[in-house]
Every structure is written in structure tokens, then in C-alpha cells.
Amino acid sequence: MRIIQQAIFIFLLIILLAAIPSILIVNPYELNIYLDFSQLGHLYGQFMKELASGSLGTYQLGDQVRFISADIKSNFLISLFTLLIGVLSAVVIGLLFGIFLSRFIVTRFFNMLLNILSTIPDFILIVFSLVLAIKIYEVSGVRVISLRPDGGALNIWYPMVLTAIAPTLYMFKLLAVQYYQTSGEDYIRTAVSKGMRVNYINFQHVYKNIEPFIIADLTKVVSLAIGNLFIIEYLLNVPGITKFIFQSNQFQPITIGLFSMLLISLIVYFSIRLVLYIFKRGFIYE
Structure with missing residues (x-):
């Protein structure tokens, strides 16, 4: 209920x-x-009428009127792939540097860098990254981004990197704090005194106690990535699902875009949960 x-x-x-x-x-x-x-009443009635007829309606793209059903599949997949890779990267980087590689010196420098970046608003980081990409092209002639919708891989991989910034910062700080608190528990000290290897302790004891915090905050990680995705797809002209939201003020495409974004977030959330479950079943002994 x-x-x-x-x-x-x-x-x-x-x-x-x-x-x-x-x-x-x-x-x-x-x-x-x-x-x-x-x-x-008229808007909702028209929306339900379009769905009942098997059509998603139309949207305005410049001077053209296009059917939503003709473009939504490719736009949906681009946004889904971008968001999924961004969130997955955030979780993987957070686990590696927050738990399993936390004892190495290089992690301390990585931690300092992320702490500095976390003080800068996400929008400023995204704009700074765009300026950096333009400067790289001016200096070296190497194009790392493309502002054309048909830019192919150039218009996909850089948005993935930018989408992962905010969730990576949040996930790393979360895991670093939880790792520090968990490492001081009595059962961890007992495991260390028994001569157990650090990797074994991290896998079998630390991760098992930190995993509930990861799952509990996974919705916030996904929401941070979605917030970045809205900005990135608009600024970089990525042909994603947000095109239906930003490029039209009509009720039909905005509604389809918002429901599609909700579906994408659910797919990403449960996909990450599945990855964490497989990781736990494969590496953690119950």
C-alpha cells in the first residue's frame, strides 16, 4: 500500500x-x-488521449515538428548509458580509494584533491571542465568534446566523466568517514591482533559493515548524478532525454521526458544494487 x-x-x-x-x-x-x-483538465485529457491512441505525441525541434516515439529510444539509451557509467564509476572509485586502497600514500593525495574539489559547486566544476577542454584543443589541437548532437563518442565520454564528478566526491567522502569509524571498532582491532591480512579484513569485515551505508545513500548518489546530467546535456548539446524537457515548453514532451528520467534513475539504482550484490556474493564470505 x-x-x-x-x-x-x-x-x-x-x-x-x-x-x-x-x-x-x-x-x-x-x-x-x-x-x-x-x-x-485539457492538458491531462490530451496526454491520456495520446497514450490511449498508442502515440507519445509530438514535440517542437526548431522549425520541425517531430514524433517523440521516433527519437525517444536513442535519447533514452544515451542518457541511461551516461548516467549508469557515471554512477558506477563513482561507486567503484569510492570503494577503491575509500576502502581497499586507503592505506597507500597516493590515496592521501587523492583524498586532498577530492576535498578541495568538494568545496567547489558542481556547476562551477562543470563549467571549468568545459573551459579546460577548450583550452586543451587550442593548445594541442586534440578535440576531447563535441558540441554537435551527432558528435558520436566525443559527445558521450566527456559527459560521462562530468556526470561522475559529484557522486564520486560524495561517495568517497562517505566511505572515507565510515572506513575511519569502522577501523576503530574492537572487532577490527581483534582481527589485526590475530595477524589477519589487511585485504582480508577490508573484504570480510570492513566492507560488510559499510555496505548498508552505501545502499542507504545510493539514492542520493543517483540524484546527484541526475542533477549533473540535466546541466551537462544542456551545455554540451548531448542528444539525451533532457532534450524533451529543455527544448520545448509543451506539456506532452516534458511529461514524457520526466517520466523517462524517472525510469532511467530506477534502472540505474537497481543495476548498481545488482552489481553490489554480485560483488558481495563473489568476494565476501557469509
């Missing part, structure tokens, strides 16, 4: 957010802004 209630609430929230551009009215004579809720 609770899941059904949450699903209904999310559905109503999404269609309400998608309707804001259509019901937001600007009165140039009285110089005020107000919401015209009388349009909601």
Missing part, C-alpha cells in the same frame, strides 16, 4: 511539474505572473 501511495504521489507530482510552463501566464499589461489551473 505504501509503494502504491508513493507511486501515485510521484505520478501526480511529475504531471504537475510538467504542466507549469503551460499554466504559467505572464500578463504584460498588469506586469504580473499567475497560474491558470483551468488548463490542467
Whole structure:
């Protein structure tokens, strides 16, 4: 029952957010802004009518009117792949440097670098990365990004890197703090006194006690990546699912875009949970 209630609430929230551009009215004579809720019934009815007819509707792309169903598959896959690689990279880097490689000196320098980067807002980091990529092209002639929608791999791999920045910073700090607290527990000291190897302790004792914190904060990691994805796809002109949200103020494409982003986040979340489960079953002894 609770899941059904949450699903209904999310559905109503999404269609309400998608309707804001259509019901937001600007009165140039009285110089005020107000919401015209009388349009909601027509918008929702049209939306359900399109779905019932087996169509997702149309959206405006420049001077062209295109069918959403003709473009949504490729855009969906690009956003899904970008977000999945970004979150997976954040989890892997966090586990490596936060737990399994934390005893090495190079990790301390990596920790200092991430602590410095974590003080800078995500948007500033993204803009700085774009400027850096442009400077690299000016100096060396090597193109690392492409602002064209048909840029291929050049328009995919760099957005993946930028998408992973915020979740990596958060995941590393989370695991570093939890590792420091767990390392001081009595059972860890007992394992060390018995002469157990560090890798064995990290796998069989430390990770097992830190894993619940990873799973609990995984939703926040995904949400951070999604927030970056909205900015990155817009600035780098990536042909992802956010195109339906930013390039049109129509109710139909915005609603489809938001529901698609919700589906992408769920796929990424459960995919990372599956990866963590396989890792635990393969390397951790119960």
C-alpha cells in the first residue's frame, strides 16, 4: 500500500511539474505572473488521449515538428548509458580509494584533491571542465568534446566523466568517514591482533559493515548524478532525454521526458544494487 501511495504521489507530482510552463501566464499589461489551473483538465485529457491512441505525441525541434516515439529510444539509451557509467564509476572509485586502497600514500593525495574539489559547486566544476577542454584543443589541437548532437563518442565520454564528478566526491567522502569509524571498532582491532591480512579484513569485515551505508545513500548518489546530467546535456548539446524537457515548453514532451528520467534513475539504482550484490556474493564470505 505504501509503494502504491508513493507511486501515485510521484505520478501526480511529475504531471504537475510538467504542466507549469503551460499554466504559467505572464500578463504584460498588469506586469504580473499567475497560474491558470483551468488548463490542467485539457492538458491531462490530451496526454491520456495520446497514450490511449498508442502515440507519445509530438514535440517542437526548431522549425520541425517531430514524433517523440521516433527519437525517444536513442535519447533514452544515451542518457541511461551516461548516467549508469557515471554512477558506477563513482561507486567503484569510492570503494577503491575509500576502502581497499586507503592505506597507500597516493590515496592521501587523492583524498586532498577530492576535498578541495568538494568545496567547489558542481556547476562551477562543470563549467571549468568545459573551459579546460577548450583550452586543451587550442593548445594541442586534440578535440576531447563535441558540441554537435551527432558528435558520436566525443559527445558521450566527456559527459560521462562530468556526470561522475559529484557522486564520486560524495561517495568517497562517505566511505572515507565510515572506513575511519569502522577501523576503530574492537572487532577490527581483534582481527589485526590475530595477524589477519589487511585485504582480508577490508573484504570480510570492513566492507560488510559499510555496505548498508552505501545502499542507504545510493539514492542520493543517483540524484546527484541526475542533477549533473540535466546541466551537462544542456551545455554540451548531448542528444539525451533532457532534450524533451529543455527544448520545448509543451506539456506532452516534458511529461514524457520526466517520466523517462524517472525510469532511467530506477534502472540505474537497481543495476548498481545488482552489481553490489554480485560483488558481495563473489568476494565476501557469509
